[in-house]
Amino acid sequence: xxxxxxxxxxxxQLIIRQLVAQSASYTLASLLRVNKYVCSATLPIMYEDPxxxxxxxxxxxxxxxxxxxxxxxxxxxxxxxxxxxxxxxxMRAAYLTQECTGSVHDDKPLAERPTSIPYYSFFTNVDxxxxxxxxxxxxxxxxLANRVSLNEHLKQHGQNSRYLLEEVPFVLLxxxxxxxxxxxxxxxxxxxxxxxxxxxxxxxxxxxxxxxIRELVIPIMDIGRYVxxxxxxxxxxxxxxxxxxxxxxxxxxRRTKTLAEEEQLEAQRAKRNLGFEExxxxxxxxxxxxxxxxxIAQCHKNxxxxxxxxxxxxxxxxxxxxxxxxxxxxLDQYNWTQFVAKAQDTDLSLVKTIRPWESSFNQPPYEAxxxxxxxxxxxxxxxxxxxxxxxxxxxxWAVDERKQHEADLAAGRxxxxxxxxxxxxxxxxxxxxxxxxxxxxxAFAFNxxxxxxxxxxxxxxxxxxxERRRExxxxxxxxxxxxxESCCWDLPQLSELKVCFRGILVRIHPDVVSRCPRLxxxxxxxxxxxxxxxxxxxxxxxELPQLEGLSLMGSSAIAFHPEILHSTTQLKDLALEMPxxxxxxxxxxxxxxxxxxxxxxxxxxxxxxxxLLSTCGSIPRKRPTWTWDWDLPNLxxxxxxxxxxxxxxxxxxxxxxxxxxxxxxxxxxxxxxRRTVGIVDLIKPGYRHPDMSRFLxxxxxxxxxxxxxxxxxNGNTDKFEGTDNDEVWREFEYIHVPVLRHLTxxxxxxxxxxxxxxxxxxxxxxxxxxxxxxxGHSVREWVKLSSEYLLSLCTAQLFVETNIKAVTxxxxxxxxxxxxxxxxxxxxxxxxxxxxxxxxxxxx
Numbered sequence: 001x002x003x004x005x006x007x008x009x010x011x012x013q014l015i016i017r018q019l020v021a022q023s024a025s026y027t028l029a030s031l032l033r034v035n036k037y038v039c040s041a042t043l044p045i046m047y048e049d050p051x052x053x054x055x056x057x058x059x060x061x062x063x064x065x066x067x068x069x070x071x072x073x074x075x076x077x078x079x080x081x082x083x084x085x086x087x088x089x090x091m092r093a094a095y096l097t098q099e100c101t102g103s104v105h106d107d108k109p110l111a112e113r114p115t116s117i118p119y120y121s122f123f124t125n126v127d128x129x130x131x132x133x134x135x136x137x138x139x140x141x142x143x144l145a146n147r148v149s150l151n152e153h154l155k156q157h158g159q160n161s162r163y164l165l166e167e168v169p170f171v172l173l174x175x176x177x178x179x180x181x182x183x184x185x186x187x188x189x190x191x192x193x194x195x196x197x198x199x200x201x202x203x204x205x206x207x208x209x210x211x212x213i214r215e216l217v218i219p220i221m222d223i224g225r226y227v228x229x230x231x232x233x234x235x236x237x238x239x240x241x242x243x244x245x246x247x248x249x250x251x252x253x254r255r256t257k258t259l260a261e262e263e264q265l266e267a268q269r270a271k272r273n274l275g276f277e278e279x280x281x282x283x284x285x286x287x288x289x290x291x292x293x294x295x296i297a298q299c300h301k302n303x304x305x306x307x308x309x310x311x312x313x314x315x316x317x318x319x320x321x322x323x324x325x326x327x328x329x330x331l332d333q334y335n336w337t338q339f340v341a342k343a344q345d346t347d348l349s350l351v352k353t354i355r356p357w358e359s360s361f362n363q364p365p366y367e368a369x370x371x372x373x374x375x376x377x378x379x380x381x382x383x384x385x386x387x388x389x390x391x392x393x394x395x396x397w398a399v400d401e402r403k404q405h406e407a408d409l410a411a412g413r414x415x416x417x418x419x420x421x422x423x424x425x426x427x428x429x430x431x432x433x434x435x436x437x438x439x440x441x442x443a444f445a446f447n448x449x450x451x452x453x454x455x456x457x458x459x460x461x462x463x464x465x466x467e468r469r470r471e472x473x474x475x476x477x478x479x480x481x482x483x484x485e486s487c488c489w490d491l492p493q494l495s496e497l498k499v500c501f502r503g504i505l506v507r508i509h510p511d512v513v514s515r516c517p518r519l520x521x522x523x524x525x526x527x528x529x530x531x532x533x534x535x536x537x538x539x540x541x542x543e544l545p546q547l548e549g550l551s552l553m554g555s556s557a558i559a560f561h562p563e564i565l566h567s568t569t570q571l572k573d574l575a576l577e578m579p580x581x582x583x584x585x586x587x588x589x590x591x592x593x594x595x596x597x598x599x600x601x602x603x604x605x606x607x608x609x610x611x612l613l614s615t616c617g618s619i620p621r622k623r624p625t626w627t628w629d630w631d632l633p634n635l636x637x638x639x640x641x642x643x644x645x646x647x648x649x650x651x652x653x654x655x656x657x658x659x660x661x662x663x664x665x666x667x668x669x670x671x672x673x674r675r676t677v678g679i680v681d682l683i684k685p686g687y688r689h690p691d692m693s694r695f696l697x698x699x700x701x702x703x704x705x706x707x708x709x710x711x712x713x714n715g716n717t718d719k720f721e722g723t724d725n726d727e728v729w730r731e732f733e734y735i736h737v738p739v740l741r742h743l744t745x746x747x748x749x750x751x752x753x754x755x756x757x758x759x760x761x762x763x764x765x766x767x768x769x770x771x772x773x774x775x776g777h778s779v780r781e782w783v784k785l786s787s788e789y790l791l792s793l794c795t796a797q798l799f800v801e802t803n804i805k806a807v808t809x810x811x812x813x814x815x816x817x818x819x820x821x822x823x824x825x826x827x828x829x830x831x832x833x834x835x836x837x838x839x840x841x842x843x844x
Contacts, residue, residue, distance in 0.1 A: 457501045513544070517544065822836065
C-alpha cells in the first residue's frame with residue numbers, strides 16, 4: 001500500500017466490486033487513470049468478466065454499441081502472447097484486421113500489435129452465453145455490422161457454402177424455401193459464423209490462461225480439444241457443457257425426411273453423443289487430478305440455437321462424478337439436479353428452502369429424488385417448501401414427530417429429541433390426484449409455525465369413477481388424513497390460505513377458518529357449478545380482524561358465513577363468485593328457494609354434514625342471514641355474482657367509503673332473477689324525511705309497474721321518463737361513494753330515470769368507467785344523465801340493443817377511429833380530454 005494512497009487493498013477491492021455490481025463502467029474506467037496502485041487493483045476485477053458491463057444505454061446509436069464491443073474483444077486478443085496458437089484465421093478476419101466500413105466508424109483504431117498489459121490473464125470466467133446487447137450476442141453484432149474482411153474470408157474459404165450444407169435446419173427446408181428465402185440463408189450463415197467465433201474465442205482465452213480459469217462454458221461440439229487441457233485447469237470450479245448447435249426444430253420434427261436426410265441427422269446425433277461422452281471423460285479426469293476443485297458441472301442447451309434437450313442420462317452421469325452439495329441452505333433450479341444425483345449422500349441439516357425449477361417437475365431427476373427415498377425428514381430447519389408430485393404420505397414422519405412430542409409433554413417426560421421442523425410456507429401444485437391428506441398432515445404437524453398454505457391442482461383427466469365422486473377435504477373427513485388429529489386445524493400463525501383446484505370439488509371443514517385467527521389473505525376456488533341451498537354446510541362464525549383479501553369461488557363461496565364480515569374492518573378486496581358459463585351466466589338457485597333462505601331453518605342434517613361436524617364435536621350450523629350492513633372502511637375492490645349479486649343490497653356501500661371498483665352480476669341461466677332498484681335502495685340508512693312515507697308508497701307502485709313491464713326495450717321509448725312530478729326525492733340524503741371509479745351492473749336490472757340521476761349525481765359522481773345492462777330507461781335518458789353528472793367519465797357501456805335513431809336522439813355521433821360513439825356537444829364542466837366514449841351491444 002503506497003503512503004500516498006492509504007486505503008487498504010481489501011477495502012479498495014470491495015469498492016471496485018460494488019461498482020461492477022452497479023455496472024458503473026465509466027467510473028471503473030476513471031479508476032484506471034488515478035495511479036498505478038489503483039489501476040493494478042481495478043484491472044483484475046474489471047477484466048475477469050468484462051462483457052456484462054453495459055457500455056452505453058439501449059437507446060444509443062448502432063455504431064456506438066458495436067464499436068466498444070469490437071474494441072474490447074480486440075484488446076483481449078491483442079494481449080495474448082505473441083505467436084499464440086489459439087488465434088484462428090476467422091478471428092483475425094473478424095477482429096484483427098484494420099478497416100472502417102459499413103456503419104462502424106472507428107476514428108481511433110487500435111494498433112495491430114500486442115499490448116503491454118496482459119488483459120487476457122485477468123479473464124477468469126469464460127462464459128459468452130449471456131453477453132447480450134440489445135438482444136444480439138457480441139458475435140452476431142459484429143457480423144451484422146457487415147465487416148468486409150470477415151465477409152471476404154467466408155467467401156474465400158467457402159464457409160458460406162459449407163454452413164448451408166451442414167446446418168441441418170436449413171438443409172431440411174423445402175427446395176423452394178431455400179432458393180426463394182434469402183433471409184433464411186443469411187440467418188443460417190450468421191448463426192453458424194457466430195457459433196464458430198464463440199468457440200474459437202473461448203478456446204483462445206482459455207488455453208492461454210488455463211491455470212487461472214475458474215468458470216468455463218465449453219461447446220459440446222468443440223469438447224475434443226479441451227480434454228487435453230484438463231491438467232492445466234487447476235482452479236476450475238464450474239464447467240457448463242453447452243449444446244449450441246441444434247438440428248431439431250418444430251419444422252423438422254413435423255416434416256417427413258428422406259433417407260439421405262435421416263442419415264445426416266443420425267450422423268449429427270452420433271457426433272453429439274460422442275461430445276457428451278467426452279464431457280463425462282473431462283469431468284472424470286479433472287476429478288482424478290484435482291479432487292476438491294470442481295463443484296459444478298452440468299449440460300445446458302442454448303434455447304436460441306437448439307430445440308433439443310440435453311440427454312438427462314449424461315447430466316446424471318456427470319453429476320454423480322461430483323461430490324455432494326456442501327450443506328446447502330437452498331435447493332432450487334441452480335442446484336436441484338446436482339442434489340438429485342446424490343440425494344442420499346447430501347447433508348440437508350441446513351436446508352431452509354426447497355424450490356425446484358417448475359420445468360424440472362416432470363423430468364426424471366425430479367422423479368428420482370422423490371422416489372429414491374424420503375429426504376424431507378432430514379431438513380431439520382426447513383422453512384419454505386414449493387414442490388409437487390410427492391406421495392400423499394410424504395409428511396407422515398412430521399405427524400409422528402408431533403404426536404411423540406405432545407405425548408412426551410403430556411407424560412411429563414423430558415424431551416431430548418431434536419426440535420420440530422419450523423415450516424412456515426407450504427406451496428404445492430398437485431400433478432396427480434390428491435384428496436387432502438397431505439395438506440391436513442402439514443397443518444397438524446407444523447401448526448405452531450405455519451404462516452402460508454398455497455395449494456393448487458389442474459384438471460385431472462385420468463380419474464376413476466370413485467375418484468370423481470370424492471372431494472378435496474380441508475380439515476375434516478376420513479379421507480383428509482388417517483389420524484383424527486390431522487382433521488381439526490389449529491393454526492394460530494397462518495396468514496395466507498390459497499386453494500385453487502380445477503377438476504374436483506373442495507370442501508373445507510366449517511371450523512377451519514375460525515381456527516386461523518391471523519388470516520390476512522383467504523382465497524378458495526373450485527369449479528362447482530350447481531348446488532341446492534339445503535345441501536350447504538355453512539362455516540362457523542369467525543373473527544378475522546387482520547383479513548385484507550377474501551376471494552371465494554364455488555363451494556367455499558356458498559358456504560361462507562356473512563357475519564364474518566362484521567370483524568374484517570381491514571378488508572381491501574372482496575370477491576364472492578360462482579363459475580361463469582360460456583354464455584356469461586352463473587348458477588343461481590330458483591327464486592322460490594330464497595323465500596326460506598334467511599329463516600334460520602336447520603338444513604345441516606344430512607349424513608355427510610353430521611360426519612364433518614362430529615369430527616371436532618361441533619353442532620350443526622343454521623343458515624346465516626345476509627344483513628349487508630358491514631363496516632368495511634378500507635374496501636377497495638368488490639365483486640359479486642350469482643346468488644351474491646342477486647342478494648346484494650346497496651346499503652352495503654354506506655360502509656365502504658373508499659371503494660374504487662365495484663362489479664355486481666345477477667345473470668342466470670333461467671333469466672328469472674331480476675332486480676328492480678328504486679330510490680329507497682339508494683337512501684342513506686337511517687335517514688328520515690317528513691314526506692318519505694308518502695313517496696315510498698308511490699315508489700312501491702312504480703316497482704310493481706317495472707316488474708310487470710315488457711323488458712323488450714330497444715332504446716326508442718321513454719316510458720318512465722317524467723311520469724312523476726314529485727321532486728321530494730331530490731331532497732333525500734343518499735349513500736355516497738366518492739372515490740368509486742369503476743361500476744359494473746350486469747344482468748336484468750331495472751332502474752328508472754330518477755334512480756339513474758340519484759346514482760350518478762348523489763351516490764357515485766366520480767365514476768370514470770361504467771358498464772350496465774339495465775332496463776326501465778331509454779338510451780337518451782341514460783346518455784343525458786351520465787354525461788351531465790359524471791364529468792370524469794371516460795367509457796360508458798350499455799349492453800342493450802338499440803338503433804341509430806335512438807343513438808342520434810341521445811346526442812351521440814360515431815367516432816370511426818375508436819369504434820365508439822361520443823357526445824356531439826360536451827356538457828359544461830367537462831374537460832376537453834374527457835370526451836367520454838359510449839358503447840352499445842348492437843346498433844341496428
